[in-house]
Amino acid sequence: MELREYFVEGLNIIGVELTEEIIDRLMKYAELLMETNKHTNLTAIRDEKDLIEKHFLDSMLVQKLIREDMTSAMDIGTGAGFPGMVLAICNPQIRFTLMDSVGKKTKFLEMVRDDLGLTNVEVVNERAEEYIKKDGRRESYDLGLCRGVSKLNVILEYMVPFLKVDGDFYALKMEGTGEELEAENALKVLSTEILGTEVFHLPYCKDVRHIIRMKKREKTDSKYPRRTGIPLKRPL
Template sequence: MRGFLLEGIKKLNIEYTDEKIDNLIKYLKLLIEYNSHTNLTALRDEESIIEKHFLDSLLLQNLIKKETKKAIDIGTGAGFPGMVLAIFNPDIEFTLMDSIGKKTKFLELVKTNLELNNVIVATSRAEDYINDENREMYDLGLCRGVSKLGTILEYIIPFLKINGEFLSQKMEGTGEEIEAGNALKILKSKIIEIYNLKLPFSKETRVVIKIEKIASNDKKYPRRAGIPLKRPL
């Protein structure tokens, strides 16, 4: 599997070290073992996990600003894209958040086994986790969730500093950026660029929307748990 992973990383033109590859392989083995008794991903074979989770996460690697120091991944699940990017960016502090305990328990296992001192694991919803200490404290927001962009924006943007960026990952273009126009306006953000990318082997399409925060948000956002999903901005 190492050869398959390396080939994919080279196809994506991503810089790597042997240590980073070793850690991804360790992560893969932990995921497969844990997934045998606790459902974390529907994917079961190694090549699918490597391409559709690991390499999918690394599509963002060359889009991260060099000055980034703190990142937050909301709804990270089994650690995608946040844990993969934490392995490749040891100088960035990553907060990996998920509301489901079995997933964050796994993330703690990976953090410990890989000795990742740049990872913080949080079992929480974004609406409950945000406070005066972490509001507008992150340079980078991440989310590979299935919710509509307008909903995800309300979870992510309040955590970002002014001029911070959100890299939103979508399986394919859906026009959600048009629907999200009102949310972008309310949350003082704008779309900078939309990248149409492909996975290296299957050639499946992936869309990454780069969004920049341009001013501070009203502290009433995000609204209390459940409201952003039921009543998007």
Template sequence: MKEYFEIALKKINVAYDEEKINKSLKYLQLLQDYNSHTNITAIRNEKDIIEKHFVDSLLLQILIRDEDKKIIDIGTGAGFPGMMLAIFNPDKEFTLLDSIQKKTKFLELVKEELDLKNVEIICGRAEEIIENRREIYDLGLCRGVSNLSVILEYEIPFIKVHGRFLPQKMVGTEEVVTAENALKVLFSKIVKQYKFNLPYSNEERLVIEIYKEKKTDKKYPRKIGIPLKKPL
């Protein structure tokens, strides 16, 4: 698996060293072991995990900037993209948030086993933890969770003015069009859309770069359940 992973990283132009490779492969083993008794990801094949979880997460690596010191990944699941990016960016602080306890319990295990000092794991909902974390992050992440108009309401309040949000979506989605009002209400704008291809399957991926222009009204995010039922 080591050679398979290294070739994939070269194909997407992501630099690596022995420590990052070893930690990633240990993460792979932990994920497979945990998944054998607790279902936290539907992808179980080793090569598929490497390409469709690990490498897919690392597509963001070229978009992360030096000034992105504090990063939040909302709805991180089994740690994608946040945990992989934390392994490859030990100089940056990552908050990984998920509302499902079995997933955050697994992430705590990964953090401990990989000795990742730059990772904070939180089990909770964005609507609940925003109170003490409003506009403190330089960069927001979210991979494939919910509709863009919904996830914008969860994510943007955490991000500093002039910070960015990099949601990962499938190519061909109409979510950008339906998110126009949410972007307006949350004083944010789409700067650019990036299309990538996974190195082995050649599957297309979309990353949307969103820039936050002004402070978010404190009424956002709305109470639990409302953003999903009544998107902006």
């Protein structure tokens, strides 16, 4: 099966519909990733179909949870753009900030953005604990996204200060990590509530994926996040 067909069939299985133009853009992004990955290590997944399923289709699972009232989104530790770049391509009406502390990854994302002419993507080469200090960033996003960065109690401290009150945070997780229990104190301190966990299956390998849906209920105390490195070293 040709790669584009493999992607389109996967989209059908997970029940997401996209225009031909958006599919073209996503395939171009996949091509750029495979090409760049030959000389710059951006992802450990080398097999083309695995890359489509485990990065692109996995990121697409979030698409069903995107609402019309969401106008801005932050992806912390986006790496080579998952899930943020995939969702930015699918949702041109939402402004995305794609953040990663590793320069070679953000350089790649800038190339993808420029190549595809995306006007709704801002790429930031920073750590979350530093970027939050920038004017106008605190309490300013409708949606937070995070996949594969750290445990829930750590990423909550990175993300929640960026969210508006009533903003949503979707954490993408492998099956049953049980991190919710460990994150009880972080959720309380950061006035964030778990609304539920959506359980999905990847279309071909059938691996289970969880998306933990959370909502920020109150303004965040300015002492969070603590200084760079502390959220990871001493989680809330």
